[in-house]
Amino acid sequence: MAENIAEKLAQKQREISIAEFFEKNRQILGFDSSTRSLITSVKEAVDNALDACEESGVLPDILIEVHKVDKDTYRLIVEDNGPGIVKEQIPRVFGKLLYGSRFHALKQSRGQQGIGISAVVLYAQLTSGRPTAVYSKTGKNKEAHYYELVINTKTNEPEILMEKIVPWDRPHGTRIEVEMEGTYVRARKQSIYGYAKSTAIVNPHARLTLIEPTGDTQVFERVTEVLPVEPCEILPHPEGIELGTLIKMLRYTERGRLTSFLTNEFARIGHKTAKEICAKAGIDPDVNPGDLSRDQAKRLLEAFKTVKIIAPSTECLSPITEELIRKGLEKEYDVDFIATTTRDASVHTGNPFIVEAGIAYGGSLPKEEKTDILRFANRVPLLYQQGGCASTHAVEKINWRNYELLQPGGSGIPQGPVVILTHVASTNVPFTSESKEAIADIPEIVDEIELAVRDVARGLKNYLAKQKILAKRKEKEEIIEKVLPKLAEKVSEVMGGPQPDIQPIVAKIMGNVLVQKTAEQSDNTSIVTIRIKNFSESQKEFMLHQASAVEIEDPTPKPRVSSFDGQFDNIWKVSIKPNAEKKVRYTVKSEQSPGANPLVEGILAEMVTGADALPKKRASE
Amino acid sequence: MSVEEELLKAKKEKDSLTKQRLLQIINTIYEQFAKEQIPQLLIPTRTKSNIAFNEESEVWVYGERESARSCKTVRGAYSLLKSSYTIEFLNKQLEENRSSTLRELYYISEGWKLAKFREQPESDRMIEDLEIITELQRENFHVRPEENGATIFGPIRIKENVERRGKVSERVIHCIDDVGEGGYQIPYNVDNLDFVEHDAKFIIAIETGGMRDRLIENGFDTDHDAIIVHLKGQPARSTRRLLKRMNERLKLPVVVFTDGDPWSYRIFASVAYGSIKSAHMSEYMATPAAQFIGVRPSDIVNYDLPTDKLSDQDVRALQSELTDPRFATDFWKDEINLQLELKKKSEQQAFASRGLDYVTDVYLPERLTSLGII
8 A cells, every 4th residue: 555655656756946946936035026026136136246346356337227118027137347257158157046156165255156146037037938138248359149048947957049149339248138027116225226225335346327217317436446355265164064064075075184184175274183183083084084984074073163273264254344334324325423343353153254334323314213224244235134134133132222312112223313234244144044135143143243333333322422512512602602791791780880700600601610810900010810710520730821021029829930032921830629729829010911811731722711722832841 | 748649659669679679689690690600590480290288378379399590501591681681671660660561571672682582471471480589569560461351340339549640549430330331340450449338248250251241131240249250261360369359358258150161170270279370479369268159060960051072182181180289179079070071061151051041040049059158
């Protein structure tokens, strides 16, 4: 009986082609709605274009065109000035899933698996029934090749419908034209426009031109002519490698001895470390790697964890840099304040990564809405699944009220005129799914993002605190400059008395040091008193200068006197505690009035009422 | 000394006291400057939470809490500046023996630049502040409200002392025989009135003009020997002061008859207990012996009156009254809670549903009897 069923089942069992699989599971790749399919297609094509340009050292100049064909069909064109693709490879790059140059390399790049662009081709042929057109040219004197192709979903092989040489005015580059079912939206972050804007922020070296179905052209101009540092390839680090991968590496290595395998195929393993690992695992260091059993491979993996191995090199990463994130935010947003940070590299499961963050505040950003979080991974904007992303979780963990922002309910995404940007660059960004929209909650990554965001949030807090002080100061200035003098004038007018000196009250309101000079005159002698009172909350130390035309007499305390050009500069060193008061007294015999106002030195002008401050130490001293 | 000279002398003395107290405020600020203190004035906090019952006078007055108008803040600084301009103006007005209305004061400040009032309620509040600080009334400052219009009608003879262009003259008026149907218009300075004689047994204060006219048309004043006072909504100070004076001097009981809604209860409260906004005047203006006739929420049930639904604002006002110390009696708690339950309100004139004479023939006599007045 059982055998019968098994045989029956066997008749139905057959290989499923990868293309067939994805045909039935398009949501995994980000083609789950007609709006999103269009965005995903642009994203895949532009990611490839940017990677290609950067690898060949060309400043990217990318054109995105979206045309409406009929009610729900759009024609999408993405053209770049990259190195182009050699003729033989064109059909496979576009017409075969899982074909690519980056899957096997440990290196920071936008695309990784080689699924993206061929999935676009597949989606286009499934929804519009039309083939994809590709133009490519590899150099000025080379010919431009034109292909029309589809994917054979049974065999996962490209089928070429047309192939010809065409004239093309570009010196080099690639152009892809696809027709597909879609819905074009604009007024939100999750749109082709939103994607282009976000991409422009983190790729300030690229020029993006978007021609929308309405015919409107939007140019996202580059703000730097400097290409990002080309990330380099690295060997896998022993930490975080999986057993299956290790077994595969052992089987296919060309090395004849285990020590040589370890030192040559892994990062950070020297000869000494290799021997230590072999000893720990209890395996002969000279054994042929291909001869290791599964059990031995497992022991080797255990040994990786117990032996101390230096963290992977982080030189292979290419962060955007603080300066360029600032420039990117500056050009796409009209704001009052920007803070950016690039953290030191860290490691998650054997992969180096760097987190960067930016925060923009004020300007024309909406004041009462939830903060926008712009999430990026390897310079690619993440538009969907915000709620499931490590970046969002890190932002939500922070108590934003500590940073002067509103946070309804005391947790979650803050409110206010703020944009938060996060960027994770890694040789291997752990996504939650193949559509690469959310970063997985690896503790090391969440922590680093949180630290980066806190760092820029601190910058914002300081800025807001300063603004507050400035506003307070402005308010006080209105009081002391406008209202108080008028009040003193009016009350003395009504009382019929002399107008009071408002300086002490000004000093008190401002929390300043008061310098008040008074003189009693009789005959041709003036008894001068300079009163100093500290209304601030801290001890103040400064020099008090009093110029005089003649030598002053009976000064208490005694000043240091320097003379020049027949003038005298009397200098007192003042050190005064909060709320304390000091007096300087002297007599001048002169026909003239008691002379110029005193000056202070070594204290900010804003901190003093009643005396001007000397700008800098004078040369004569 | 003739009566006239005596009156003038008394007036001059009062004016000079007023000037002295006003200038004392300016002097306080002036001295604060001299003592290097940041100028400030302390004024009792004028909110519901800062009124207290005065056992002696049986009215609600301001409590102990004070707020400072200080030059430490922009608002406080401007407030002091405006005070000094206002006092200067009032001082001059007193010296020249002139007077002005609250509205005129607001317009006069047009020329004060920085010290200009932004709206009339601001200058009105300033006058109230000065009343509180000087413990005087705005009449002492020679400032009067622009209109009054409230009237009395009933068996009482009043003597007015009128001063015009420095001359004082007397006029005696009987409030039925010498006036038209509109009644005797209450002047702004009620303290210049003397009561000559009367034949009244009680005073009835009425919120709406319609009900006042109904009582007069039906001859309620002669039938019951009543003085009818028209409150005209929230009563002016002079109306409240007159009620208090008649109650105290003539020992006549006062009853208040209003609509049956939260705003009308506040009218009664300001007559009987004093208002929150002018609690500094309570001892001068409130009539603690005043009794509430209605319309009570229980009347809505007992007399089956036509009603309107309570609006959201009405409900909020009733709830606020439940936390108002002036309404913290069993009577008001029961009535307000009943009304919140009924979700209904009634007007005075709703009694007309039972005929035009019902209110004077049945309702009022019933209520006055149960209050022990007739």
